[in-house]
Amino acid sequence: MSVQEAPTAAVSGDTRERILDVALDLFTEKGYDKTSLREIAEQLGFTKAALYYHFPGKKDILLALHYRLHAVLEASMEETGGLDSDPSRWVDIFDHLIDQMLTHRKLILMHDRNRASFEQLHHDLDHQNAHDDLEEQFRRVLRDVDVPLRDKVRLTCAQGVFIAGAVLAGEELADVPSDQLAGELRSAVRDVLAQPDG
Amino acid sequence: MSVQEAPTAAVSGDTRERILDVALDLFTEKGYDKTSLREIAEQLGFTKAALYYHFPGKKDILLALHYRLHAVLEASMEETGGLDSDPSRWVDIFDHLIDQMLTHRKLILMHDRNRASFEQLHHDLDHQNAHDDLEEQFRRVLRDVDVPLRDKVRLTCAQGVFIAGAVLAGEELADVPSDQLAGELRSAVRDVLAQPDG
DNA sequence: GTCTATATTTCGATAGAC
DNA sequence: GTCTATCGAAATATAGAC
Numbered sequence A, B: 001m002s003v004q005e006a007p008t009a010a011v012s013g014d015t016r017e018r019i020l021d022v023a024l025d026l027f028t029e030k031g032y033d034k035t036s037l038r039e040i041a042e043q044l045g046f047t048k049a050a051l052y053y054h055f056p057g058k059k060d061i062l063l064a065l066h067y068r069l070h071a072v073l074e075a076s077m078e079e080t081g082g083l084d085s086d087p088s089r090w091v092d093i094f095d096h097l098i099d100q101m102l103t104h105r106k107l108i109l110m111h112d113r114n115r116a117s118f119e120q121l122h123h124d125l126d127h128q129n130a131h132d133d134l135e136e137q138f139r140r141v142l143r144d145v146d147v148p149l150r151d152k153v154r155l156t157c158a159q160g161v162f163i164a165g166a167v168l169a170g171e172e173l174a175d176v177p178s179d180q181l182a183g184e185l186r187s188a189v190r191d192v193l194a195q196p197d198g
Numbered sequence C: 001g002t003c004t005a006t007a008t009t010t011c012g013a014t015a016g017a018c
Numbered sequence D: 001g002t003c004t005a006t007c008g009a010a011a012t013a014t015a016g017a018c
Helices: A011-028 A035-046 A050-053 A058-080 A087-103 A105-113 A115-124 A136-142 A149-170 A178-195 B015-030 B037-044 B048-054 B058-082 B087-103 B105-113 B115-124 B134-143 B149-170 B178-193
Strands: none
Touching: A011 A035, A011 A050, A011 A058, A011 A105, A035 A087, A050 B087, A050 B178, A058 A087, A058 A105, A058 B149, A087 A105, A087 A149, A105 A149, A105 B048, A115 B015, A115 B037, A115 B058, A115 B134, A136 A149, A136 B048, A149 A178, A149 B178, A178 B105, A178 B149, A178 B178, B015 B037, B015 B048, B037 B048, B048 B149, B058 B087, B058 B105, B058 B115, B087 B105, B087 B149, B087 B178, B105 B115, B105 B149, B149 B178
């Protein structure tokens, strides 16, 4: 995506991203815990110890991938204005999120399949602030006493459809064109978030 | 929940179930990989090695919990007749599944949060036969070329709602009465699975 | 920037006493 | 049925050569 850098020390600097790409695949397939640094390194053609030049430790690789996802979601939130307690805006937000999901499907899947590891990451680091923003906005709506139960359930169901879509796009319906799948998912989200009297 | 048993040697025999109860909690909270046998044993008041009297190894504890869930879903499938490619029957099936989910919520959550470990379990053992039945029936529908894309997506979305409901019931909306939540979830599933022209 | 070699820790698992 | 003691394997991480 980024333009070619100066060819001298260019391949390096990219190594960090290549490590993250490999880790993303392995963390998604086998899970974070079952993926060893040895596996990541061997798939890249060098040894385990070399990873420690690019990352202080294993959890920092997971953290870097977390930031990747964070950046994607943050950008999406800026365009749509963020999630709040007004249900009439949720459809637009999910429309936008579905686009991002199909583009960064593996990132979503990896996050979903390693939820336990991410939660521990937030506890280990003093990452209690800025709790992933989108997820924090999510929880804020669910805690809002002025939001009816029905809407809270529907919001969570829409998130369920969102994640189910990511799984579907990567596995069982991997051969379906993205835009076609996106249309079906958007349609499903509309039905889930439909106002009962509006 | 169960009445007090005879106080003599009664506590034993129950130990296996108590181990599974503790493991279910820890596997759900921290994940299977991050839960050590030492933790399970200490929470029960004895040491790591004592676990090996009740189970051949760690993965057999996970396997036993898998059978617990399998029994629940199997019973539900027998009552509703099983999942096939006929979309008009899906609503009834999910109605039934939602009841089971709210009763055995932790079991569903644990399975969802440790999907990677369960998949590896199926590979390690020659468990290729009877691939969890419900999930296999699920995949069969998704592979059926006679089922329209729309219905496949909707079926997966209903599953997404199902799992989202399990998370909701255990965390953010844990204080909402079960039957009230069940009603909302059933309503949401109906909207997801609604026939466009029926 | 990648390597070898090694330190340190933790875990799953076994053997055998009680 | 639960214990102590211990083994062996594998993983993360460090130190330092090249």
